[in-house]
Amino acid sequence: xxxxxxxLILFWSAAIAAELxxxxxxxxxxxSSLGNLAGSWFALFLFYRQNYxxxxxxxxxxxxxxxxxxxxxxxxxxxxxxxxxxxxxxVEEGTLDFVLLKPISxxxxxxxxxxxxxxLPDFLLGxxxxxxxxxxxxxxxxxxxxxxxPLLCGIISLYSLWFILxxxxxxxVKIYNVTExxxxxxxAGRFPMxxxxxxxxxxxxxxxxxxxxxxxxxxxxxxxxxxxxxxxxFLLAIALLCxxxxxxxxxxxxxxxxxx
Numbered sequence: 495x496x497x498x499x500x501x502l503i504l505f506w507s508a509a510i511a512a513e514l515x516x517x518x519x520x521x522x523x524x525x526s527s528l529g530n531l532a533g534s535w536f537a538l539f540l541f542y543r544q545n546y547x548x549x550x551x552x553x554x555x556x557x558x559x560x561x562x563x564x565x566x567x568x569x570x571x572x573x574x575x576x577x578x579x580x581x582x583x584x585v586e587e588g589t590l591d592f593v594l595l596k597p598i599s600x601x602x603x604x605x606x607x608x609x610x611x612x613x614l615p616d617f618l619l620g621x622x623x624x625x626x627x628x629x630x631x632x633x634x635x636x637x638x639x640x641x642x643x644p645l646l647c648g649i650i651s652l653y654s655l656w657f658i659l660x661x662x663x664x665x666x667v668k669i670y671n672v673t674e675x676x677x678x679x680x681x682a683g684r685f686p687m688x689x690x691x692x693x694x695x696x697x698x699x700x701x702x703x704x705x706x707x708x709x710x711x712x713x714x715x716x717x718x719x720x721x722x723x724x725x726x727x728f729l730l731a732i733a734l735l736c737x738x739x740x741x742x743x744x745x746x747x748x749x750x751x752x753x754x
Contacts (some may be wrong), residue, residue, distance in 0.1 A: 501598060502606055509608040521530075527568075527615035531623070534560055534684050541689075544617060549688035556686055557627035558712045562645065563683045565620030566707060569585040569649060571613025575655050577605050581660035591751045602743050605657065624715075633715065641715035644724060647731035648707040652680075654734035661738075676702075683708035706730055 510644050513519075530683040536562060542553045551559075582603055593600050628638070659676060679702050687695050688707045698704040713719040 506609045512623045524615040554627040554630045560712035561623030562708045568613040568617030576610040578660040582663040641711045644727040645711040647727040650731040654738040657738045664745045
C-alpha cells in the first residue's frame with residue numbers, strides 16, 4: 495500500500511506540473527463549467543418557475559441533485575476522463591505492452607497515471623451549489639456526512655463502468671462513441687429520478703445506475719432514504735468494482751501485444 499501511495503503522489507505531482515504550463519486552460523475550463531452550470535440551472539428553473547415540483551422535490555432539494563451532478567462532473571474530468579480515455583490510445587499504439595511489464599497493477603496504472611486540474615471548477619461549483627441549497631434547507635454537518643457514503647459508492651460505480659468500457663477497446667480499439675453514449679446517459683442525473691416516466695426510472699436505476707450517482711446521495715443528504723437503498727448502493731459499488739477487475743483480467747487474455 496505504501497508503494498502504491500508513493501507512486502500515486504509521483505504520478506499526480508508530475509501531471510499537475512505539466513498541466514500548469516498551460517494556465518489559460520484553467521480560465522477556459524472555469525468559464526465552460528460556469529456556462530454548463532448556468533444552462534442546467536436555467537433548465538431546472540423552467541420546471542419550477544410556476545410552482546411546479548418534481549413529485550415532492552422542492553426547488554432547493556432539486557438543486558442538491560444538480561450540485562451533486564456537477565461535483566461528479568468535476569471528479570470525472572479530474573480523475574476518470576484523463577486516464578480511462580487513454581486506454582484506447584495504449585491499445586491502438588501498442589504502448590499497453592510497457593504498462594503490462596511494469597511491477598505494478600496495470601489497472602491501477604491505467605486508472606491513476608495522470609490527473610487534470612481542469613475539473614476543479616466543476617468540483618468547486620458543485621460544492622457551492624450544494625452549500626447554497628443546504629443552507630436554504632437548514633442542513634447540518636451530519637447530513638453531509640451521511641450522504642458521503644452513497645456518494646463515494648456512486649464514484650466507485652462510475653469509475654467501474656467507465657473502466658469496463660475502456661477495457662473493451664482490446665477488441666474494438668476505437669470506442670470513443672461508446673463512452674460518449676455513456677456520458678450522454680449520465681446527463682439524466684441532473685434532475686431527480688422522479689422527473690422521468692416510470693420506464694425511464696427503471697432504466698436509470700437498474701440498467702444504467704444513474705440514480706445511485708446523484709438522486710440517492712441527495713436523498714441521503716435530505717434524510718429521506720431507506721437503509722435498503724444505502725445497502726444497495728454499497729453492494730452495487732463493490733459488485734461493479736469486482737466486475738471491472740475480473741473483466742480486465744479476462745480482456746487481457748485476448749490482447750495481442752505490439753511485439754508479437
